[in-house]
Amino acid sequence: EAGVAQSPRYKIIEKRQSVAFWCNPISGHATLYWYQQILGQGPKLLIQFQNNGVVDDSQLPKDRFSAERLKGVDSTLKIQPAKLEDSAVYLCASSLGTGLSGNEQFFGPGTRLTVL
């Protein structure tokens, strides 16, 4: 079974530029998550999708971050414009989304973003 795919793996940009990350979840997984992991910290949830609807985006900085999940499958996360403090690893995860807590979340390898 293929895992969660993310691209690119690494990205270096100047501040005020824009950047986009792509995620393809495990086939059949209804729920998709984007996390931000700053160096030395645990992952922080940015946004959670159930199929193509947003379940939770309370910690997404909406003035600069946006995300969409086309047709309830793959997803893109965009930052525009980027700030220095956005330097982090952006993790995508997916789960079955049966509505039962305790389902395992499967994580992709992440995209390491460096903002100069």
Next chain:
Amino acid sequence: AQSVTQLDSQVPVFEEAPVELRCNYSSSVSVYLFWYVQYPNQGLQLLLKYLSGSTLVKGINGFEAEFNKSQTSFHLRKPSVHISDTAEYFCAVSDNFGNEKLTFGTGTRLTIIP
């Protein structure tokens, strides 16, 4: 809302020695508890989880954890560590209301000394 505290940011352990990584949580509702491992340059992988039932949970790679409701703890243990256990370990919590949202601790870096 829930929160997770991992007091030890780094734990060095000699190879074949036992290890315990500590995790305490705070929540006003019933929770599910998880331990994830992150190897260098990789995503997170589930080690084990506690949903209900026996408070001693066994996971992959010889790890186990014990849920202690009175002490709000979920410490991770392994009786004998190997070089390959070098990684970052994250404790996480979710409520049991069905939204599957995870709140992570800050992580513990386990370093195995040969």
